[in-house]
Amino acid sequence: MVHHQIVDITFELKEEHDFSWLSTYGEVFAVFDQQDSGNISFGIQKGERKLFIKYAGAKTIHFKGNPEEAVARLKDCVPVYEDLAHPIVVNMVESFSVGEGFAVVFEWVEGEGLHPHWSFPPPHKFTDPCSPFYQFRMLSVEKRVSVMTKIIEFHTYVESKSYVAVDFYDGSLLYDFARDEVRICDIDYYQKRPFTNQMGRLYGSSRFMSPEEFMLHAPIDEVTNVFNMGATAFVLLGRGRDFSNKKWEAGSALYEVAKKAVAMERGLRYQSVALLFEAWRRAEELPK
Numbered sequence: 001m002v003h004h005q006i007v008d009i010t011f012e013l014k015e016e017h018d019f020s021w022l023s024t025y026g027e028v029f030a031v032f033d034q035q036d037s038g039n040i041s042f043g044i045q046k047g048e049r050k051l052f053i054k055y056a057g058a059k060t061i062h063f064k065g066n067p068e069e070a071v072a073r074l075k076d077c078v079p080v081y082e083d084l085a086h087p088i089v090v091n092m093v094e095s096f097s098v099g100e101g102f103a104v105v106f107e108w109v110e111g112e113g114l115h116p117h118w119s120f121p122p123p124h125k126f127t128d129p130c131s132p133f134y135q136f137r138m139l140s141v142e143k144r145v146s147v148m149t150k151i152i153e154f155h156t157y158v159e160s161k162s163y164v165a166v167d168f169y170d171g172s173l174l175y176d177f178a179r180d181e182v183r184i185c186d187i188d189y190y191q192k193r194p195f196t197n198q199m200g201r202l203y204g205s206s207r208f209m210s211p212e213e214f215m216l217h218a219p220i221d222e223v224t225n226v227f228n229m230g231a232t233a234f235v236l237l238g239r240g241r242d243f244s245n246k247k248w249e250a251g252s253a254l255y256e257v258a259k260k261a262v263a264m265e266r267g268l269r270y271q272s273v274a275l276l277f278e279a280w281r282r283a284e285e286l287p288k
Contacts (some may be wrong), residue, residue, distance in 0.1 A: 001014060002014070006019060006028045009030070011033040013040070013058050013059055013060060013061065014060070014061060017059070025044045025046060026046030026047075026051070028042050029043045029050075033061065034062060034117075037063065038056055038060055038063035039056050039060070039074060040058055043108060044108075045108075050108030051093065051105055051107065051108055052108050052109070053103055053105050053106075054074065054103065055074075055101055055103045056073070056101055056103075057070070057100050071101060074104060075102055077104070077188040077189075078095045080163070080187055081187065083161055084158060084163060084190065088150055088182065088184050089154070089183070089184045089185075089187060090107065090183055093105040109183050110179075111174030111182075111183060112132035113173070113174055114133050114170040114174075114175055115133065115169065115170040115171035116131065120133070136175055141249050143180060144250070145237065145284065147175070148232065148233050148280075149284065152229050153277060154184065155225055156273050158273070159222050159225065159272060159273045159274060162193045163191065164191055164225055165187070166189040166195075167186070167189040167205075168204070168208060168228055168232070169204060169207065170235055170236075172184055172185060172186040172187070173185070194219070195219075195220045195221070196217055196218070196219055197213065197215060197216060197218045197219075198217070199216070200214065201213070201214050207235060208231045209227075209231070210224050210227035222272045223266050223272070224266075226269045226271075226275075226276050227261060229276055230260075230261025230269075233254070237249050243259060245259075251286075254284065256283070
């Protein structure tokens with residue numbers, strides 16, 4: 001384990017690495033070194049402009065693979081951000097190779113991550129008033145339903161572009177409490193259809209994953225993403241994998257939509273995210 005320092009910020013890696021190239025973008029004001037993806041990320045500022053730079057190629061402390069794997073994976077995500085560019089998704093500026101590594105540059109987005117596992121590990125994520133997730137859950141039901149509507153709407157766009165969401169969870173969400181705006185900050189693992197589960201257990205948080213995301217050779221498609229969206233609704237408006245209506249906060253009509261979305265049998269779910277979105281919007285308009 002080695003300690004790196006950039007300006008007055010210290011972070012950890014398994015071995016030394018050259019980050020001198022960062023200075024061309026400005027001054028580092030934040031480092032995110034706790035991810036298990038093999039990436040390390042930096043907040044950079046030059047004048048009034050802030051950027052977020054995601055980099056693969058260094059030996060990060062929580063990644064069990066080798067840097068070459070992380071580099072290949074980060075390169076693969078570039079066309080995903082290009083194809084799925086959308087107002088709700090962080091905007092990619094450029095990407096480039098540097099030394100033996102690879103960097104992707106995004107516009108900086110103000111907001112708090114809703115799964116701050118390094119600073120508020122469970123149960124503190126759910127109970128500490130300083131936790132962004134706890135603060136989000138204290139927002140009005142109306143604001144949280146609006147967030148969920150935007151998330152589903154974006155995934156109808158994902159569906160229309162012949163992609164499926166992989167590894168979408170609350171860690172993919174940034175919420176700006178000052179502006180009441182949500183942004184999606186991580187679509188790195190989204191895949192073009194047709195896509196089949198070749199891992200047995202796909203990447204992702206089990207709180208959001210459908211049965212087929214644990215099944216080798218199972219199709220991962222729009223019906224899978226219907227489950228993902230329903231599970232997200234229960235995380236933001238209910239109590240996670242408890243799909244009962246006793247802890248649901250957004251009214252019976254939206255509950256019935258979310259409950260159908262998380263049916264364990266694929267045939268009982270909505271058969272596309274577009275159909276789920278139609279049902280969700282209709283339910284929103286009904287009296288609570």
